[in-house]
Structures are given as C-alpha cells and as structure tokens.
Amino acid sequence: MNSSSRYDVAIIGAGMSGLAAGIRLAHFGKRVCIFERHNAVGGLNGFYSTDGRKFDVGLHAMTNFVRPGVKGTPLVKLLRQLRIDRDEFALCEQKQSRVAFGPRGQTSLRFTNDFAVFESEVARVFPAQIDGFRALVAAIRTYDDVALDAAPESARAIVRRHVTDPLLEDMLFCPVMYYGSASEHDMEFGQFVIMFKALFLEGFARPFDGVRVILRVLLEKYRTAGGERRMKCGVRRIVAQAGRAHVLILDDGTEIVADHIISSIGLPETEKLIAPGETAAVDVSVAAEPTAAASAPGAHSFVETITILDRQPAALGWGDDTIVFFNDSSRFDYACPRDWVDVRSGVICFPNNFDFGPDRALPEGIFRVTCLAKPAPWFAAAEADYRSAKAAWFSDVARSARRFLPPVADADLAAATIATDMFTPRTIARYTGHVNGAIYGAPRKIRDGRTALANLYLCGTDQGFLGIIGAMLSGISMANYHILQKG
C-alpha cells in the first residue's frame, strides 16, 4: 500500500465540521485527508450557482454572534481553536428579527443582538410571565451545555416549570426548533439551551458575501496547515475488523488505511457504510454491539423558496426584518407534516437586512421562506409530478409567509420578481447524502461521538452541537477529545 493511501486521520465529508476537525489535526502535525463525494465543500452549509447567482444552502444567518470583547462563548472558542482572526469572517449584524404568531401575526416578539430588547418584549406582551421567563433564562445561562455526558431531559418539561402560558412557550420553541431540532414536538433540554443561547443570548450575523466567506477561510486554513482533500471522492464502505475500522473503500474502489476515522455524514448514514471485514466472514464484535443496529434517521425535512427581487425588500414595503419565525395556529406543531409541506409555520429570511454598513447593499433583493416538509412524497414523485408539486407548493409557501409581513400587492411582487428557486427534501438528500433530506440529522445525538467501532467517531449534525458555529465546534471537540488529547 503506497503512502497516498495511508493517513493518521481520514475525515468523511467536507462540511463545516469536517473542515474544522481537519484544521485542528493538520495544525498539530497529523497526516489528514478529507474525502468528499460532492464537487463542492460546505455540506449542509454550502452554496450553489444558478444563472450566475450564488445561493446559500443552509445559511439564513450565522447564529452565536457576539461582539468583540465578549469571551467564553462558542464563537470565541471557535476562533481561538482554529486560529482565525474574527475580521476574516467580516460579520455584519442583523437589524431585527421577530417571532410572529396568530393568523395574521398579531402576537409579535421582536428581538435583536441585544438580549434586553427581547426581554422587554416578553415583559410587554406577557407581563404575567416575565418573572418565570427570567428564571428560565437564569437556568439556561448556568446550564453546562458542552458536557459530553449529560443525561437527556425534556425541554418542554423544564420550560413549563417557569413559563405557564402555552403561547409564550410555543413562541420560544418555534425559533429554537426551526434552527436545529432533529426531534419532533419536543427536544432534549441541552439542545434547547445551545440553540436558545445561540439565537437570543448571542445573536445573528452574516458575512456580506454569505457562507462562502466562511468556507473560504476554513479551506485556506486547512490548506496552509498541510491538510489534504479529495473531492468527488466519497467513501463507499468502512470495512470493520475486530471492532475497528480497518480499511475505507472509496467510490472508485481505492482502499485507504487510517489510524482514526471521523465521519461527519450522520449516524445512520455512517452505520450504513460499515461492513464486516472480508477476511473475517462474520465479525462478531461488531454484530454484537447494540449501536450497530441501524439508527433511525430524522423523520422531517424542509422546503425552502427563494425569490430574487429587482430591489431591496424594504423598497417593496417589507421593512427591515432580518428573520421572521411565524405560526398561524393555536399551537405550534413542529413535526413531520401529513401533507407534502406544512405552511402553517415557517421562517422568513431577508439576507438584505443585515447591517452591511453605509452605502453597501446586496445587489438584489432576496426573500426566502422555509417550511417543514414530509420527505416521502418528494422522493416518490416522478419527475413531472415533482416539478409541478414544486411549483404549486412554492406559491402556497410564499402566500402563507406573506401574511406575517406588511402587505404587498401580488402585482407589485410579481413585477419585482426576477428569478425564483426552491429546494426540497430530494434536493437536500442529493447534495448532502442525508437520509430523508433530514437537515438536522437523526433524533438521537451521540455527544461523545463514539460508534460501534473503536477508532471511528462522529462529528457534525449527529454529534449534536447545532448551527454553523456548533458544527465547527463539533469537529474541533471530537478531534481534540479522541485524537489530540491522546497525544
């Protein structure tokens, strides 16, 4: 076996978490290679080009934003660990966001990157709940959300100890679940804490040019540190022997040997790659492990509509909102829809409405809406049906979301629209390999990253640190914990 097929560490997937793990390992002298099936980096947080326009895939806003001088938060840890100067990300803060509930968004809580704004909104709209809300926030601030061995608890149960009005409870869960919950209805409290801090106690920001700025920085760090990567080069099989990952077999049949393997592609997706060794006909040690049984993938996915406008959204009359989380029903129902899409709730994003500085604006207006989607019909549809479903749901999604924005006449919107695009569970699965197009992965997270095989670890979505910053911290934590700390 020649040297180009032997590594200290092989990483599966060139998304945020895989790149971050790779930077750490390469920086400290490990021989590391990232294998990526797609021809572009970024994974769930990538970008694509159509008709000369670049669209971000996952990024509405980067969460976890804190201003210079604030220390000890995920963003600061990440910058230090990857030796990134915060100016390299050139982050611009959100203007303002809202949680809007009711058929026309009558109950609305505004928030910004200054938490006092959100707290005063809760006090204004829910005066009887403010003491409970403050107690909840205190519990969130003191919770150790990075412990790798925390016992799972219901977030709904803990929140209800402090917040007794179901409307406020749902208004807190809506943004938190939409920005990271792999489970339906309820989530694990540790996950809730991570997202609540990321959205409300920290905040939203974005580089002017979107997610590709962050990816460019990561790639440059990785390359400079001496990391290798092979694109259009997926891993087809992980051959197990005596409880260890023995050989990786790539899509083109090449065999790779590595002392350690970090997989960012998801838990069920990784399990599917594991095959018993060819020399040992039945590898009892693997078959006997309970985690070797297939894990359930996430049940729900999302659609997103993108409308490109010939002017800024504010010029059309839509105001300054950066993100609007909406729900029209009496309860917020975060679950796999019965129909193809559930348009009752969703998330609106105007990437234009970040504070990019004077005289700087995105060249075109962008109106994005995300709603929950049921994966099965999108996967089962024949091509023609798929295309017509896309067109039909596009207008339903946009119409539903517009109820939560200042009114704009249909004719005015049509006249300002210069292009549209939409992605579905099928699109997500095609480009990321996630079963069901489940952006947030499997409901069960493996915080310590361990798998049935001793030298195979998970990072990314199914390790359970959420969001873009969480993804990068996941790669860092797993590289540190399993490889670098062990010398």
Added chain:
Amino acid sequence: MTKDECKQVVLDIIADIAPDEDLSNVKPDVRLRDQLQLDSMDFLDIVMELRKRHGIEVPEAEYMQLASLDSCAEYLTPKFNALAAKG
C-alpha cells in the same frame, strides 16, 4: 535558556492562541486562569504548541505546573535546557 526567556515563549504561545487577550500586564506570580480568560481547551493548546514548536512534552498529570508564568518557568526551563544540551 533563562527563566525570563521561557516566560516569553509561553506568552508568545498564548498570544497566538488567544489574540483577543491583553497580555501587556500579566503578573508572573498569579494564576493565568485568574487574570486571563483561558479555558481547558486553551490550556490543551498551550501544551500542544509546546510540543509542536519546541518538542517539549508535558504529561497530563503535570498540567498544573503551567498554572502561572512563574511556575511555567520553573517547570519548563530545565526541560528546554535539557533538550538544548542533547541537541
């Protein structure tokens, strides 16, 4: 290597790991953790940068020797000098 040079080596590493910290007034006899915002991830990085840049090994059981600049100098200077003598 003198103890002062050794302290500078440690400060140089911290400056790279935590560029957002002000290192102009670090007191050598006070625990680094008590005057700078450094967490366990940062301390791991000090250890790993010592290995990467200078070939100095700090076993996990001896991490507490890196608590302050003075204790760093006491503990690391002989290691640097032993390495130089070998070299």
